[in-house]
Amino acid sequence: MMDVLGYPESGLFSAREMKFRNQVRDFVAENLPGEIAARLKCGHHANRGEIEQWTRILHERGWSAYCWPKEFGGPGFTSVERYIFEEECAIAGAPELVPFGLKMVAPVLMKYGDQRQRDHFLPRIARLDDFWCQGYSEPGSGSDLASLKTRAVLKGDHYVVDGQKIWTTSAHDADWIFCLVRTSNETKRQNGISFLLVDLSTPGIEIRPIITLDGKHEINEVWFEGVEVPVENRVGEEGMGWTYAKYLLEHERLNFGGMGFCKRELTRLREMAATSLRHGRPLLEHQSFRQRLTALEAELAAIDLTNLRFLREVEAGRENPLQAPVLKIISSEIQQAISELQVRALGSKAMPFNPQGIASNAGHYFAAENYCNMRKTTIYAGSNEIQRNIAAKGIFG
Amino acid sequence: MNSIPVPTKTALPLLFEPDDTLEMLADMLSRALAGQSGGHWREELWPMLAELGLFAAVMPERYGGYGGARTAALVCRLLAGSGVVSPYAVSSAAIAPSLAELDQPAGRVTALLEALVEGRQVATIALHEVDALPVLRDFQTVLSGAGEGQWRLDGAKRMIAFAQEADWLVLPARNEAGHLVIIMLDRASFSPLLQPCTLIDSMPAADASFSGLVIDEDAIVAVGEQAESLLRGIVDRLTAAQCAEAVGAMAYMINATAEYLGVRRQFGQPLSAHQALRHRYVDMTIQQAKAETMAALAATAVDQESPEQRDRALARARYVIVRAAWFVSQESIQMHGAIGMANETPVSGYFKRLLALSLWLGDEDDALEGLIA
Numbered sequence: 001m002m003d004v005l006g007y008p009e010s011g012l013f014s015a016r017e018m019k020f021r022n023q024v025r026d027f028v029a030e031n032l033p034g035e036i037a038a039r040l041k042c043g044h045h046a047n048r049g050e051i052e053q054w055t056r057i058l059h060e061r062g063w064s065a066y067c068w069p070k071e072f073g074g075p076g077f078t079s080v081e082r083y084i085f086e087e088e089c090a091i092a093g094a095p096e097l098v099p100f101g102l103k104m105v106a107p108v109l110m111k112y113g114d115q116r117q118r119d120h121f122l123p124r125i126a127r128l129d130d131f132w133c134q135g136y137s138e139p140g141s142g143s144d145l146a147s148l149k150t151r152a153v154l155k156g157d158h159y160v161v162d163g164q165k166i167w168t169t170s171a172h173d174a175d176w177i178f179c180l181v182r183t184s185n186e187t188k189r190q191n192g193i194s195f196l197l198v199d200l201s202t203p204g205i206e207i208r209p210i211i212t213l214d215g216k217h218e219i220n221e222v223w224f225e226g227v228e229v230p231v232e233n234r235v236g237e238e239g240m241g242w243t244y245a246k247y248l249l250e251h252e253r254l255n256f257g258g259m260g261f262c263k264r265e266l267t268r269l270r271e272m273a274a275t276s277l278r279h280g281r282p283l284l285e286h287q288s289f290r291q292r293l294t295a296l297e298a299e300l301a302a303i304d305l306t307n308l309r310f311l312r313e314v315e316a317g318r319e320n321p322l323q324a325p326v327l328k329i330i331s332s333e334i335q336q337a338i339s340e341l342q343v344r345a346l347g348s349k350a351m352p353f354n355p356q357g358i359a360s361n362a363g364h365y366f367a368a369e370n371y372c373n374m375r376k377t378t379i380y381a382g383s384n385e386i387q388r389n390i391a392a393k394g395i396f397g
Numbered sequence: 398m399n400s401i402p403v404p405t406k407t408a409l410p411l412l413f414e415p416d417d418t419l420e421m422l423a424d425m426l427s428r429a430l431a432g433q434s435g436g437h438w439r440e441e442l443w444p445m446l447a448e449l450g451l452f453a454a455v456m457p458e459r460y461g462g463y464g465g466a467r468t469a470a471l472v473c474r475l476l477a478g479s480g481v482v483s484p485y486a487v488s489s490a491a492i493a494p495s496l497a498e499l500d501q502p503a504g505r506v507t508a509l510l511e512a513l514v515e516g517r518q519v520a521t522i523a524l525h526e527v528d529a530l531p532v533l534r535d536f537q538t539v540l541s542g543a544g545e546g547q548w549r550l551d552g553a554k555r556m557i558a559f560a561q562e563a564d565w566l567v568l569p570a571r572n573e574a575g576h577l578v579i580i581m582l583d584r585a586s587f588s589p590l591l592q593p594c595t596l597i598d599s600m601p602a603a604d605a606s607f608s609g610l611v612i613d614e615d616a617i618v619a620v621g622e623q624a625e626s627l628l629r630g631i632v633d634r635l636t637a638a639q640c641a642e643a644v645g646a647m648a649y650m651i652n653a654t655a656e657y658l659g660v661r662r663q664f665g666q667p668l669s670a671h672q673a674l675r676h677r678y679v680d681m682t683i684q685q686a687k688a689e690t691m692a693a694l695a696a697t698a699v700d701q702e703s704p705e706q707r708d709r710a711l712a713r714a715r716y717v718i719v720r721a722a723w724f725v726s727q728e729s730i731q732m733h734g735a736i737g738m739a740n741e742t743p744v745s746g747y748f749k750r751l752l753a754l755s756l757w758l759g760d761e762d763d764a765l766e767g768l769i770a
Contacts, residue, residue, distance in 0.1 A: 142734055144663040167735045211740040213730075213748065219738070276529045278763065283529065288762035340723070347529030348756050351556055352594040352602075353749075368597050368752060375730050375748075376738055383734060385673065 004091065004263040005301045012308070013080070020081055024088040031057050037093030041268065043366030045216070046095030048131065048173040054095050055128040065126040067103055072110055072122055079311045083257065090260025091267070100170070101125040101132035105178045108195070108248050112236040121197070135165040135179035135198070135222060136245070142167075143386050145180070146189040146242065150224060152181035152196060154231065154238075159183075159196065161204075161227040167380075171207050171220040174200055180241050195241035197233040204228070213372035215354050249382060250324060257331050259304045265338045265370075266300060269293070272345045272365055283345055296334075296341055303330045321394030325387035332377035332384060339374040342367040412697050418463060423471055425449055430479040442483065446472075447516030452489050457497050460514050465494060466634060470641035470696035477754075478645030480746060482600050484519050484559040490638035492520045492567055495630030496618075503618050505581060509565055518564040522631055523554035523605065530759045533632060538570040540578050543611060550580065550610040560591050560603035569628055577624040580616050598746070598753035629704075636711050636758065637695040640718050643754045644692040646747045647685050647721060650729040653744050654678060657733055674732060681728050684721035691717040708767065715764040719755045726751040 013021065036050045046054075058064040066085050068074025077085060090096070106125050109118050124130045141148040150163025161181055171177065177198050184192040200207070204227040209217045236244055273293060276283040283289045310323045342365065343350045350368040378384040410416045429445055446452060455469040456462035469490035476483055493513040496506050512518035524531040526538065538552025550570060557566065566582045590610070591603035619627045658669040658678060668674050691714040698710030726748045730737035737744055758764075 137735065140662075142663070147663075167738075212738050213740060213745045215740065277527055278529050278760075280528060280535060286762070286766075288766060292762070336727075343752070343756070344760055345529075347760060348525055348531070348556060349529055351596045351753060351756055353597045353599075355594055371752070372749065375727070376735075378731055379734050379738065384731075388673070 004267060005297060005304065007301070012305075013084070017080060017084060021084050021088060024085050025092075027061060028088055028092045028094060031061075032089075032092055032094050036095065040093045040095065041264070042364075043268070043370055045218070051095045051098060052128050055097055058097070059127050064097065064128070065102060065106070065122075066097075068106065068110075068122075068126075072106075072118070073126055079315055080308070083259070083308065083311055086257070087260035087263065090258075091264050093264065096261070098128065098131055098170070100134045100174075100178075101128070101130065104134060104248055105132050105197070108178075108235060108244050111247060112195075112244050116232065117197070117235065130176050131170070131174045133168050133171045133174035133177050135168060135177045137167045138164060139166050143383055145245070146193070148180055148182060148193065150179065150181045152183050152194060152229070154183070157231050159229045159231060159234070161196070161198070161224045161229055163224050165222040165224075167210070168220045168222045169218060169380075171200070171222050172209060172217065176200060177222060178235075180245055183238050186239075190242040192239055193241035193245070194238050195235040195244045196229050197235065198227065198229050202227050202229070213375060214369040216369070216373070218373075257307045257327065258335060259307055259331070262300055262304070262331070262334055262338060265335070265342070266297065268365060269338060269342050269345060272342055272367065276345050276347065276349065278347070289345070292341060292344075296337060299337065300334055303334050306330065322391055325391040325394070328381065328387050329384050329391075335377050336374050339367070339371040343371045412693055416464070419468065419471055422449075422451075422454065422468065423475065426451070426472060426475050430475060430481070433479050433481060442481065443516055446485065451485075452493070452516040453514050455489055456494055456514055460497060460510070462494075466490070466637050466696040466699040467693075469494075469634065469638055470692060473638045473641040474645035474648075474692070476645065477642035477750065478649045480649070480743065480750075482598055482750065484521060484562060486638035486642060487521050487558055487635060488519045488563070489513065491631045491635035492522060495627055495634060498630055499619065499627060500623070503615055505583075505615060506618050509581070512564070519559065519562055520565040520567060521557055521559050521563040522567040522635075523557045523569070524632070525555040525557075526553065527555075530763060531632065531757075532569075533628065534577070536569055536571045536577070538568070538607065540570045540572045540580065540612070540617075542573065546614045548612045548614070548617070550607040550612055553604065553606045555604045556594070556596065556602045557591075557605060558596075558600055558602050560605065561588070561593055561601055567631065569624070572620065576621045577628065578617055579619040579624045579627050580612060581618045582612075582616060586610070586612075596753055597756075598750040600753065633699050633707060633711060636715065637692070637699050639754055639757050640692040640695045640714050643718050643722050643751060643758070644685070644688050646750045646754065647688060647725045650725055650744050650747045650751070651681055651685055653747075654681065654729045654732050668732070677728060677732065681725050684724050688718045688721040712764045712767040715758050716761050716768070719758050719761045719764065722751040722755045
C-alpha cells in the first residue's frame with residue numbers, strides 16, 4: 001500500500017520496522033470494528049464505549065499500553081514503532097486511546113509513584129478499567145499554571161481538597177483525575193504544589209459541562225468542596241508536584257505528533273475535493289485549489305518527517321530543548337491548516353452545523369464542526385505562545 | 398483621448414467623506430441596538446428597524462430612500478456587530494432595491510415592494526444548488542411549460558437563508574430555451590417543500606426540492622436579460638451587504654480581544670503588556686482597516702454602471718475581506734485562549750459568524766480567479 005504522502009519506499013524505515021508496520025496494519029484491518037472506523041472517518045468523535053471497545057481489543061493483543069516499556073506491562077516498542085503504531089491505527093479510523101491515563105499519569109507513576117500505586121493503577125489503565133482525566137488548568141491559571149489555587153490540607157490520613165479545575169477534557173467520561181493542588185504557600189510559587197490522584201466518585205466533586213465552539217461536550221469544570229483524598233493517593237513527596245508535572249508535560253509534548261490523524265484528515269480532504277463542485281467543475285480541476293492542496297501536502301510531509309527525525313535523534317540520545325516545543329507548534333498548526341482547507345473545499349456545503357441523524361459517511365463531513373474544534377490544538381497542552389517562550393528560552397537563555 | 402466622465406450625481410458625498418445623514422442613522426441604530434443581546438433575528442427587531450426608517454432608507458429616492466447600498470452596508474455592519482443574525486441583508490439590502498429596478502414590475506412585485514419598504518414582509522433568495530459556491534448561471538433548476546399559462550418547476554435548492562421566516566422566495570431557474578428566469582413564490586407554495594437546517598452561525602435555513610411544482614404565469618417576474626440584470630443586482634448587493642456584516646463581526650472580535658488582553662493577567666501582568674501579543678493584536682487591526690475600506694468600496698461599487706468596474710471592486714473586496722475574516726477570527730480565539738473555545742463566550746459566536754460569512758462570500762481563490770479572467 002502506498003503511503004498517504006507518497007514517500008520513497010526505502011530509506012525511511014528499517015526492514016524490521018516495515019515488517020512491524022505490516023503486522024500492525026494487518027491486525028488493525030482484521031480487528032478494528034467497521035462501524036467505529038466508518039463513524040470516525042465521517043468526522044465523528046469517538047465516544048467512551050468505542051474507545052473502551054478498541055482498547056480491550058488491543059489489550060488482548062498486548063498492545064493497549066503501546067507506549068509503555070515491558071517492565072510495566074507494555075510491549076516495549078521503540079519510539080519509532082510507537083509512531084508507526086499510532087499512524088496505522090489513526091489512518092484506519094481507530095479511536096485515539098485515552099492519553100491522560102496512558103501517556104500522562106502512567107509515566108509519572110512509573111517514575112515517581114510507589115509500588116502500590118503502580119501495581120494498582122497501571123494494569124487498570126492498560127485495560128481502561130479506569131478512564132483518567134487531567135486536573136491542571138484553573139480559571140486564573142492557564143498558561144501561568146504555577147499560580148494555581150486549588151488547596152489540599154492534610155488532616156490525619158487524608159487531604160481535604162477545595163477549589164476548581166477547568167477545561168478538563170473528558171472529565172464527564174472519567175473515573176479518576178490527577179490534580180495539581182497547593183499544599184503550602186511558599187515564596188516561590190512552584191514550591192508547595194503536590195500531585196494527587198482523585199477518585200471522581202468521591203463526595204464533594206461536581207462536574208459541570210462546558211459546551212465548546214463546535215457545539216459539543218468535550219470539556220468541563222470540576223469543582224471540589226471538602227473532597228477527602230487518602231494520603232496514599234499523593235504521588236511522590238508533598239510539595240514536589242511541579243517537578244512531576246514538568247516531567248509529564250515534557251513527556252506529553254514529545255508524544256504530540258498526531259501525524260496519523262493528520263493523514264486520515266488529509267485523505268478526507270482529498271475525498272471532499274474530489275466531490276465538491278466549483279462552477280460546475282470538481283474542485284480538484286481548479287489550479288488554485290490544487291496549489292493549496294499540494295502546498296499542504298508538502299508542509300505535512302515536512303512536519304511528519306521532522307517528527308520522525310526528532311524521534312531518531314532522541315533514540316540516538318541526541319535530545320535538545322527545541323524538539324518538543326517545535327514539534328508541538330508545527331503539528332498543532334498543520335492540524336488546523338488541514339481542517340481549514342477542508343472547510344474551504346466544501347464551501348457552502350460545510351454550512352449546515354451538526355445536522356442530526358448522520359451516522360456514517362452520508363455526505364456531511366463535519367468539516368466546519370472539526371475546524372471549530374481544532375482551534376483548541378494551539379491552545380491546549382501548553383499554548384503555542386508558551387511553546388515559543390520555551391523554545392526562545394532554549395535558544396537565548 | 399477620451400475625456401474623464403464628470404460625475405453627475407451629487408446627492409451623496411464622496412467615499413470616505415463624512416456624511417451627516419449616515420452618521421445620524423448610525424447613531425440612532427447603535428443606540429437602539431445597545432440593549433440587544435445578539436443571537437437570532439427576533440420579531441421585536443423588525444418593527445424597531447421599520448420605525449428607524451431603515452427599510453425605506455436603502456431604496457431608490459422615489460421610495461423615500463437615501464444612500465442605497467451605503468446605507469445598507471451601515472445597517473448590516475451594525476447589526477452583525479451586535480451579534481444579530483437577520484434577514485436584513487438578503488431581504489432589504491439585496492432583494493428590495495434590486496426589484497425596484499425592474500422596468501415593468503409584475504403585480505406581485507409591486508405589492509411585495511410596498512410590504513418590504515414598510516417592513517411588513519421578508520423575502521429571500523435560493524442561490525445554492527449542488528455547487529460549493531452560489532450559482533449565478535447554468536442553473537439546474539428548470540422551468541418548463543405545462544400548458545395554458547401554467548409552468549412546472551423541477552430541481553433542488555440548498556441552504557435558502559431564512560426560508561421558513563420568509564414570505565416570498567426569489568428563485569432563479571433556467572427555462573427550456575436555456576435562458577435565466579426569475580420566479581417569485583409565495584409562502585404557501587414553497588413552505589411545504591422545505592427541509593430546515595441550522596447553519597454554522599445559528600442562521601435558520603432550508604433546502605427545497607421541486608418536482609413538478611405547478612406555477613402560474615404571474616410568478617415569473619423576469620426572463621432573459623432582464624432576469625440576468627435582476628440576479629446580478631441581488632447578488633452584488635448581497636455581496637456588499639455580507640462584506641459589511643463581516644466587517645461588523647470583525648470589529649466586535651477586535652474590541653473584545655483588546656478588552657480581554659487588558660483584563661486577563663498572567664505572570665503578574667496583563668496580557669496586553671506582552672510584546673508578542675501587542676504586535677499580533679495590531680496585525681488584527683491592520684486586517685480590519687483594509688477590510689473596512691474594501692467594504693465601503695464594495696457598497697459604492699454596487700451603484701457603478703460599468704459591470705467591469707463593479708465586478709473588479711466586488712472581487713477585490715471579497716478577497717481582502719475573506720482573508721481578513723479568517724485571520725481576525727482565528728487570532729481572536731487564540732488570544733482568548735481556552736475561554737475562547739467556550740460556546741458561551743461571545744467571541745465564539747462571532748467566530749462562527751465570520752466562518753459562515755467567509756463561506757457565503759466564496760473562497761478568496763474564487764475571487765482572484767474572477768479578477769484574472
